[in-house]
Amino acid sequence: QKEVEQNSGPLSVPEGAIASLNCTYSDRGSQSFFWYRQYSGKSPELIMSIYSNGDKEDGRFTAQLNKASQYVSLLIRDSQPSDSATYLCAVLGSASKIIFGSGTRLSIRP
């Protein structure tokens, strides 16, 4: 089992719709969770951090964390073509190691 698992996609979402990206993790002791966005040919950029169960909203982005079920998700409302990128889930595990998922490629179609 991978430590941080994401569907590789591509996930195709129409412009203006909600994009939902999911991530599961195996280390129950993990406390910190992050979403990075990586455009093609560019480096990852941190867009959301979440540390406690529930939802955290920042503009069009909402991160959701459920520690009991060991999943974290990212919702993008009113999706724009500029949101087309690979989204990386990262987890800071109990051994103080940052583990990244392989990423989900998101494509917003006009």
Next chain:
Amino acid sequence: ETGVTQTPRHLVMGMTNKKSLKCEQHLGHNAMYWYKQSAKKPLELMFVYSLEERVENNSVPSRFSPECPNSSHLFLHLHTLQPEDSALYLCASSLAGGVTGELFFGEGSRLTVL
């Protein structure tokens, strides 16, 4: 210059060459990292320096040798690499002295080993 700067952006080397990658951060951060990114694989943590001391060496082959002369500069010295070492090498920095997931990445150095 702002953020995290990496040089060179592209590097082609033979298996017997010796080269170095350089990273410089202008964010006042205390920790610096080297990651390897290969196609279709997760980011792989290679090395972590916190307050100029190496705190993580993630079972990386000795043909990769890091150096952190101060909190703003990080190098990755490369020698006798293999073709499978071809990848994007990303430098990152973070504010905290300990390990944190809030990383700021440079644009990366694309390495090709012939």
